[in-house]
Amino acid sequence: MSADxxxxxxxxxxxxxxxxxxxxxxxxxxxIFVIFAGLFAFTQQIYTFVSTPLRDYLPVGAxxxxxxxxxxxxxxxxxxxxxxLFLAIPVILHQIWGFIAPGLYKHEKxxxxxxxxxxxxxxxxxxxxxxxxxxxxxxxxxxxxxPAGVEMMTDITSYLDFVMTLFFAFGVAFEIPVAVVLLxxxxxxxxxxxxxxxxxxxxxxxxxxxxxxxxxxFSQTLLAVPMWMLFExxxxxxxxxxxxxxxxxxxxxxADQGPxxxxxxxxx
Numbered sequence: 001m002s003a004d005x006x007x008x009x010x011x012x013x014x015x016x017x018x019x020x021x022x023x024x025x026x027x028x029x030x031x032i033f034v035i036f037a038g039l040f041a042f043t044q045q046i047y048t049f050v051s052t053p054l055r056d057y058l059p060v061g062a063x064x065x066x067x068x069x070x071x072x073x074x075x076x077x078x079x080x081x082x083x084x085l086f087l088a089i090p091v092i093l094h095q096i097w098g099f100i101a102p103g104l105y106k107h108e109k110x111x112x113x114x115x116x117x118x119x120x121x122x123x124x125x126x127x128x129x130x131x132x133x134x135x136x137x138x139x140x141x142x143x144x145x146x147p148a149g150v151e152m153m154t155d156i157t158s159y160l161d162f163v164m165t166l167f168f169a170f171g172v173a174f175e176i177p178v179a180v181v182l183l184x185x186x187x188x189x190x191x192x193x194x195x196x197x198x199x200x201x202x203x204x205x206x207x208x209x210x211x212x213x214x215x216x217x218f219s220q221t222l223l224a225v226p227m228w229m230l231f232e233x234x235x236x237x238x239x240x241x242x243x244x245x246x247x248x249x250x251x252x253x254x255a256d257q258g259p260x261x262x263x264x265x266x267x268x
Contacts (some may be wrong), residue, residue: 024095031091036084043076046083047156053135054159057143058152065153075156082164086127086171090120111185111241119178126174126226127167134166134222141218166219169212173227180234181241191239194231202228 039046051064058064066072097116104112146152183189194201209224 021099024099028088028092028095031088032081032084035087036081039080039084043080047076047079047160050079050131050163051156051159053131054139054154056136057139058154059143059146062151062153064156064159066157067155068157071155071157075160079160079164086167089123093120115178115181119175122174122178122230123171126170126172129174129226130163130166130170134170134219135163137222138219166213169223170226173208173212173223174230176227176230177234177237180231181238184238185241191235194235194238198231201231205231 055064066075093116097112101109101112143152180194184191184194205224205227206220208227209220209222213219213223
């Protein structure tokens with residue numbers, strides 16, 4: 001096999017690709033439901049854990065409320081399903097990797113595997129950052145800003161929508177280093193250009209923070225500043241990665257052989 005082809009290059013018919021894709025999608029769905037089945041008995045405890053950052057700052061005697069008849073049951077169930085999806089992300093990414101890996105070069109696999117693992121770790125890190133650092137600051141500010149004569153009692157469904165938006169926003173935002181490295185690797189941009197547009201990126205981080213987070217300066221800043229720092233980390237790692245297509249494995253095995261490099265003819 002020549003070096004200008006992927007390591008496991010195989011010509012598969014379209015039906016075979018679609019069949020494999022369906023199989024891998026079914027595995028992803030099965031993984032989500034298996035995790036959900038294991039967590040089903042703990043739906044109430046999971047919601048209690050997720051709501052702790054708010055309940056810690058509720059006024060004395062105040063509690064969360066449920067304004068819909070089915071909310072006490074459906075809201076924890078919805079949260080458990082989302083938690084199952086988040087926990088199944090390694091399985092989902094592994095299935096995606098298994099589908100695209102046969103078409104990659106050997107050196108592409110060497111860079112894709114660290115990026116895959118990093119993307120999983122960064123997503124979970126972003127969610128942990130939101131839960132342990134951002135939520136306490138936001139809810140402390142909201143509790144302190146409650147006007148006199150107003151009792152703070154948050155609906156459990158509204159709270160779930162609020163925190164899941166922040167979980168997703170911070171999880172995706174922490175993927176910025178992976179995105180930067182990929183953009184440089186495939187040749188869309190280069191490191192010099194990224195450094196040149198740094199001021200615009202900083203402004204963009206605050207705009208994204210304004211769009212993805214609730215309308216308060218604290219959550220916007222707590223998302224924008226980490227995004228900027230992660231962008232700088234992405235530039236640092238991208239400077240160590242060569243563009244795709246510049247690797248010698250992308251060239252044919254005989255591309256570097258000149259007329260004088262041919263093996264001598266065998267004498268009779």
